[in-house]
Amino acid sequence: MPAAPGGPRLLLRRLREAMAEPVSPQQRLDRIVVLIAANVIAEVCSVYVVRDDNTLELFATEGLNRDAVHITRMRADEGLVGLIAKTAEPLALSDAQSHPSFSYRPETGEEIYHAFLGVPLLRAGNTLGVLVVQNKTYRVYSEEEIEALQTTAMVLAELIASGELQALSPGAGTAARRPVSQRGVALADGIGLGHVVLHEPRIVVKTLIAENVEREMERLEAAIEDVRSAIDELVERGDGIGSGESREILETVRMFAHDKGWLRRMREAVQSGLTAEAAVERVQSDNRARMLRQSDPYLRDRLHDLDDLANRLLRRLVGQESQNGDGLPENAILVARSMGPAALLDYDRARLRGVVLEEGGPTSHIAIVARALGIPAVGEIANATSLCDSGDAIIVDGLSGEVQIRPTPEVEASYAEMVRLRARRQEQYRALRDVPAVTRDGVKIGLHLNAGLLVDLTHLHETGAEGVGLFRTELQFMIAERMPSAAEQQTLYEAVYSATGDLPVTIRTLDIGGDKILPYMPALEEENPALGWRAIRIGLDRPALLRVQLRALLKAAAGRPIKIMFPMVATVEEFIRARDIVDREKAHLRRHGYALPSDCRLGAMVEVPSLLFQIDEIAREADFLSVGSNDLMQFLFAVDRENRRVANRFDPLCGAAMRAFRLIAERSAAQGCPATVCGEIGGRPLEALALIGLGFRDFSMSPASIGPVKAMVLSADAAEVAALIQSELTRVTDGASVRPALAAYAKANGVPI
The missing domain is CATH 3.20.20.60 (Phosphoenolpyruvate-binding domains)
Structure with missing residues (x-):
């Protein structure tokens, strides 16, 4: 099998150039699939994007019939592309048409292609789309090629998450910005309309592609060593992480910090051409995708430990300390994995309109304080911190336990009317x-x-x-x-x-x-x-x-x-x-x-x-x-x-x-x-x-x-x-x-x- 010309580092550099070109979003995406196909020596490269109606749409292709772009759509569980979106795992096949999940779409003209490699476009563990390359021959894709395509997929995921592709297709928007409705457990009554403020905000990785791979590797190794030392010191002192977690959690985090497989994947990501922080982000996004799909509650709980460790590494790499409570905007709604009552009281209550938690039940400490402060709150919203970004519009219904992320205008208008009705009712009660x-x-x-x-x-x-x-x-x-x-x-x-x-x-x-x-x-x-x-x-x-x-x-x-x-x-x-x-x-x-x-x-x-x-x-x-x-x-x-x-x-x-x-x-x-x-x-x-x-x-x-x-x-x-x-x-x-x-x-x- 011929080697890819230039390898992933060259591809990432060319992708960076393509991202900076002053062209339309569709032209940029078309240029990107051409670059990827040439780099991995594939006759076909296609990008499918998850829409907010939970369908997968062909957004760009090199090799398939271009007339199928924005025409070909499939269910999220349909075909090989749907299988990748569902499992969030890469799929490499030498004969795709013999796979039981293969779905033939005549408008694409893909019947002449046999070898198939697809990887999910992941961001914070959420699948935003699928990147596919295909060949006419019955070729076997190597582990290096799969790794390179996953690295490339991270860049594409950020492009989708940016919202730049939103206007490329009529009808539904992309999944990255789609409205999301989640039902959890009502903690404190009331309805809050506002914008997301992440209690412990996700570190935004702005520079994805490395200028100097050797320098990025040095930065990664130094950050790993610093984080290990800090955790070792905490364990020796017996302190908790944040507020009051037990020694066992510290020991678990320390165990992950020394996990050879986790460290190897980050180093390989840097070697492929990513910056140190982009490598941490990519590996943790893969971890999140896998662990969120686990039925074992113990394994899902370990995701929090890995998230904590990845965030420590990212903060060390970007030079940012954890900070909460400062500069709260108007109509803020806090979204957090979990938080204690003291952390909630640190925020300006005059600006706070609601709280959304991944954890916390009706009798938890945070629920008691939220009710005392009259702040609508909802708990047990799975993956809440990854479903939304800072600044997203959000509605918290502390009566039904529902949370609306990026609500449609109709939903927002309906809740605004509910707020007006509640206000009139409260006026009657005050009387x-x-x-x-x-x-x-x-x-x-x-x-x-x-x-x-x-x-x-x-x-x-x-x-x-x-x-x-x-x-x-x-x-x-x-x-x-x-x-x-x-x-x-x-x-x-x-x-x-x-x-x-x-x-x-x-x-x-x-x-x-x-x-x-x-x-x-x-x-x-x-x-x-x-x-x-x-x-x-x-x-x-x-x-x-x-x-x-x-x-x-x-x-x-x-x-x-x-x-x-x-x-x-x-x-x-x-x-x-x-x-x-x-x-x-x-x-x-x-x-x-x-x-x-x-x-x-x-x-x-x-x-x-x-x-x-x-x-x-x-x-x-x-x-x-x-x-x-x-x-x-x-x-x-x-x-x-x-x-x-x-x-x-x-x-x-x-x-x-x-x-x-x-x-x-x-x-x-x-x-x-x-x-x-x-x-x-x-x-x-x-x-x-x-x-x-x-x-x-x-x-x-x-x-x-x-x-x-x-x-x-x-x-x-x-x-x-x-x-x-x-x-x-x-x-x-x-x-x-x-x-x-x-x-x-x-x-x-x-x-x-």
Whole structure:
């Protein structure tokens, strides 16, 4: 087989010249396929581009019938070209027509060609098109030729991604800039329209073709050595990458940094004529393409480690440090693989319109903070950071969990109208701010806020909430770089009391463990963290931690009433032990002359099913109870609410759940112990209506839920709902839900849900 004249380096130099020529995009593409065909000694070179309707279109060819350009189209899974686009793997055949996926297109005139070599046009792991060369003979393409064509494909992928080819074909646009609609998991309600800001932006490689290959190889080797040294130092110090990842992740990244196959592929890419940073980009794009198509979740998770390593190398090569939070444009929507609450708080909230994450569930730290800030957020959008570029138009629907990237004008107009409707509805809710939440038959319902940051407390005045039903103290710990001191904790609690004035505040003690791991505490490996060492269990096993917090709370509340609530209480004995620690702290403060709270009430969260069988006892011991419906439902049905496969397998309005809630309401009332609901279902109008029918009279919820729930309360009749629920629970014996009957009642009686 004859050698390619000049090899890949010469081809890349000629491609660079062709890219710089002042010609039309079609002329440039036609020139490029001629150059590639000549370099690899092929009779045919063709470029197929993925369109936004998921078809592959012939955009340029040398050797096939030129009249077929922009005429020949095929499905994304059709033919050999479709197979390459689907697998993102190169395909070399000495006799293409004998392959089962071969698809004959008579308009192209390709029936006389036998040998076939195709490679995907990849960018950030996404397939933008396919580059094909063909020969009449039954030739075998070498590994070197395949590698050279893949290197060339990277240059073409950047040309497609630039949008220059968008106008070459009527109808749909190219896949690189096509509208993308993705459905994930809703994290924080609201709709945000804006433009993409990448939290950790992809390094844009501007120079692809090397001027001096030897110099590029030296740059690559130096960058690899620097990154290895930096990772080795982190491992020795035990620091996390970013904020709080464990030592195991560091070890994995270090393992990849010494992987001989990964290093060899980058060196070969440089030898083919790419710059050092283009070589890193090309190899990582190939890795992404392969790993995104893996069904093994472990292998897909390793993609994040490889991405981290590639980004470290790229930052080293281009001399750019990671930077976040600075210079945020108007109407910014953050797109990130993952991020912690502290990182989100670094951004200018006045300019932030939404958050999109590849990771993160509804109860994650970032979701809690996003809801507190009133920022629409969606999680579990696979490959989000690679689907869009900085500046792309994007829409975040925090209600449905949908994300629209580069939306069509029609979609954008539809969402803009939804935003206007929501704004009008919010105006109606604001008009209800000072209206007491009383049902039509005169039952007073208390509506309180869930909070965890000082910024949450600004919503008290806006919503007309009657106080704070749940203040999560762990958020202060999660956004700090180290354990907050007793003085720092006291300062926060004093600020909370100052912001709430005379309104009541219920403060929950530290609820960490499970999925809430503090970045400065060593991660504890547990088989099932949700059922492990967390919340009150940590406080009782490490009483110094709980005592410091309780002392800070008691000192901050000097002279005014305080309500303290303990999370994850599983037995009455646990509550009594926690109460004894409070009594000892009060005695300590009294001995040292500190002013005590005017009244100190202690409560327990009902979120562990075991308390359902001790409900009379805990109601006698506690001053109040608060139902944490999120965990209670999770444990009651043995369903991980973060697991999308099972999270929707039960309805919180089914018979079993309703009977559990009824038991709590009835037995706590019988013992004279107030019971509130602070879980998410209390903030949803239909679910709150059901809970009112069961006897609950106080709810705590996110600020955005106050208006809708109050509107429901004002239109409902508590006695009618109670009778309906009682009737339904008597009738329901097969696990069915009371939802249909309740929804029908609401519709018939004009109750907004």
